Every structure is written in C-alpha cells, then in structure tokens.
Amino acid sequence: MKTVKHTIALLALAVCAGAGAASAQPQGEPDGIPVTRMSRMRVFSDPQQFEQQSKLQYSQLLSEAQQKQALVPANHPQVLRLRAIAKRLIPYATRWNPEAARWQWEVNLLNSKQVNAFCMPGGRIAFFSGILTQLNLTDDEVAIVMGHEIGHALREHGRERAAKSEATNLVGKLAGAGLSAWLGVDPRLTGAATNAAAQLTVLHFSREEETEADMVGIDLAARAGYDPRAGIALWEKMGAVSQGQGQPLPFLSTHPSGDSRIAEMNKNMALVLPVYARAKGVNPNALPAYRTSAVATR
Ligand SMILES: [Zn+2]
Known part of the structure; x- marks a missing residue:
C-alpha cells in the first residue's frame, strides 16, 4: 500500500510545465534560432535532490580523475581557455532554459586521448584533452562543441529520456538503478582514461535531440561572438580525422552522420550569422570567411 501511494505521489509531481522562453527583441533585429517549448514530461520532481x-x-568523477593524475590543473592554459569560452557562452543559456540562471557552472579538463566532451544537467562541463588535440580545435570550434553539450543539458534531453523510460518502471528506477542515466553524459565513455568516466552510463540522444543541441550550440556561439560557421568546419574535421584513423571517433559513434548535421546547420546559418555579426560589431555582409585550423589526418 505504501508503495502504491509513493508511486502516485511521484507521478503527480512528474508532470510539470516545460519552460519556453522567447526573448523580446526589437522588430527587425536578428534573433537567432527560435526557442521552442520543451517537453512537458518531467521526472525527478525534486530538483534539489x-x-x-x-x-x-x-x-x-573529478576526484577519481585527480587520483589518476588525469585532472588537468586549474592554472593550465587549456583549462583557462575552456573556462574563458564558457564564461562568454553562459550568459545566453537562460534564453534556452530560464533555470540555468541558478546553475552552478563548472568546467574541467580531463587528460584523456578521447575525443569527447559532456555537460551534465546543472552546468557541469568536462572536456577530454583528446578533442582539443586530435581536432586541433579553434576557439570558435570549442565554443560550438561546448554549446552543443550545454544544449543537451539546457533542453533537458537526458531528463526527457529518463522520463519516458521511467513511465513504465518508475519506482524501481528511482531506487537508484537508473540514476546514472540522469547524468546526461553525451558520447560513449567506454575506454576512458579514467575509470570514473567509464562507469558513467551512456545516454544516447535521438536525432531530434542532436539537431536541437546543434541549433542551441550555434545560437549560443553566435551570441557570444564565436563564428557559427565553425560548426560546419568542426563536423568536416571530425569526419576527416575519423577517415584518417580508419575508424569513427567515439564522439561520432553517438552522433549521427556529419553530412546531415552540416546540411541542417547550413540551413540555419542565415539566422545566426547576423547575430554573430552584431556581437562582433560588423556588417553581416562584410564577415570574412571562417578559417579553421589544420588537423593531422594521416
Ligand atoms: Zn550530442
């Protein structure tokens, strides 16, 4: 009897209104990617928990990484760089989820050959050094990757997924077994240099979620003054490096083919380029072509 009551209480709390926000913009001003409503499906009604x-x-994860000397120290130039980029993106996160104003953002770099990055719900970001070195990312491209991962967290993709699977097995899952899915860890983390990372359960996002994360990514980047065209360069680079290695990068194994993403980004470039130009204080028609950096493709 007690269990039944508990279940009902959880279900009642599970359905909360999704957050949809549209920022007021003077007419005629470029306003980037339109914000759509999020799914109304929510579990874990207790946000504090x-x-x-x-x-x-x-x-x-951080303390295990530190024990294995895989946590890059805070004064390392790459950590400073990642944190500086995050600092520019974060002010625009609330457009996509007003709750982000209360997030305790953190950015860390894990020393691992993995071409990977993730953002947990609540704004806890980690990059694996492999994505910076193997793809020789420019700041604009880092902003795109970070914006994409932040996008998954902002749009609560992990939560939505968990909510859908939870519906059939709510109480059992909440007992702890399904908890790791809540982490919203984006790409496959198997074979990670740190055991802690490997232990995190993988969450596969749907194609729609990936597209939405891409759109949030280019929108955040553009507002922060990072070139959204870096998104196209990034996926081209990812494909080239994969081909050179004769196997897909881990990041690619959980992310749908680059070609369709590039097409989707190109389709929306006209919405974000004016926002980028405004952030840079230049005429949208006078933007120089995007310049990426070389990568070793062997
Ligand atoms: Zn993704």
Whole structure:
C-alpha cells in the first residue's frame, strides 16, 4: 500500500510545465534560432535532490580523475581557455532554459586521448584533452562543441529520456538503478582514461535531440561572438580525422552522420550569422570567411 501511494505521489509531481522562453527583441533585429517549448514530461520532481546527485557524481568523477593524475590543473592554459569560452557562452543559456540562471557552472579538463566532451544537467562541463588535440580545435570550434553539450543539458534531453523510460518502471528506477542515466553524459565513455568516466552510463540522444543541441550550440556561439560557421568546419574535421584513423571517433559513434548535421546547420546559418555579426560589431555582409585550423589526418 505504501508503495502504491509513493508511486502516485511521484507521478503527480512528474508532470510539470516545460519552460519556453522567447526573448523580446526589437522588430527587425536578428534573433537567432527560435526557442521552442520543451517537453512537458518531467521526472525527478525534486530538483534539489537531482541537483545534489548530479553534483556528487561530478565531484566523484573529478576526484577519481585527480587520483589518476588525469585532472588537468586549474592554472593550465587549456583549462583557462575552456573556462574563458564558457564564461562568454553562459550568459545566453537562460534564453534556452530560464533555470540555468541558478546553475552552478563548472568546467574541467580531463587528460584523456578521447575525443569527447559532456555537460551534465546543472552546468557541469568536462572536456577530454583528446578533442582539443586530435581536432586541433579553434576557439570558435570549442565554443560550438561546448554549446552543443550545454544544449543537451539546457533542453533537458537526458531528463526527457529518463522520463519516458521511467513511465513504465518508475519506482524501481528511482531506487537508484537508473540514476546514472540522469547524468546526461553525451558520447560513449567506454575506454576512458579514467575509470570514473567509464562507469558513467551512456545516454544516447535521438536525432531530434542532436539537431536541437546543434541549433542551441550555434545560437549560443553566435551570441557570444564565436563564428557559427565553425560548426560546419568542426563536423568536416571530425569526419576527416575519423577517415584518417580508419575508424569513427567515439564522439561520432553517438552522433549521427556529419553530412546531415552540416546540411541542417547550413540551413540555419542565415539566422545566426547576423547575430554573430552584431556581437562582433560588423556588417553581416562584410564577415570574412571562417578559417579553421589544420588537423593531422594521416
Ligand atoms: Zn550530442
């Protein structure tokens, strides 16, 4: 009887209104990618409990990485660089999810050959050094990757996924077994240099979620003054490096083919380029071509 009551209470709390925000913009001003409503499906009605768990998981990951000397120190130039880029993107996150104003953002770099990055719900970001070195990312491209991962967290893709699977097995999952899915860890983390990272359960996002994360990514980047065309360069680079290695990069194995993403980004470039030009204070028609950096494709 007690279990039944518990279930009903959880279900009642599970359905909360999704957040949809449209920022007021003077007419005629470029306004980037339009914000759509998020799914109304929500589980883990207790945001504080969820926040605590996410925080704990992230700090466990960091401390295990530190023990294995895989946590890059805070004064390392690449950590400073990642944090500087995050600082420019973060002010625009609330457009996509007003709750982000209360997130405790963190950015860390894990020393691993993996071409990977993720953002947990609540704004806890980690990059693997492999994505910076193997893809020789420019700042614009880092902003695109970071914006994409932040996009998954902002749009609560992990939560939505968990909510859908939860519907059939709510109580059992909430007992702890399904908790790791809540991390919203984006790409496959198997074979990671850190055990902690490997232990994180993988969450595969749908194609729609990937597209939305791409759109949030180019929108955040453009507002922060990073060239959204870097998104196209990034996926081209990812494909070239994969081909050179004779096997797909881990990031690609969980992310649908570059070609369709590039097409989708190109389709929306006209919406974000004027926003980027405004951020840079230049005429949209006078933007120089995007310049990427070379990568070793062997
Ligand atoms: Zn993704």
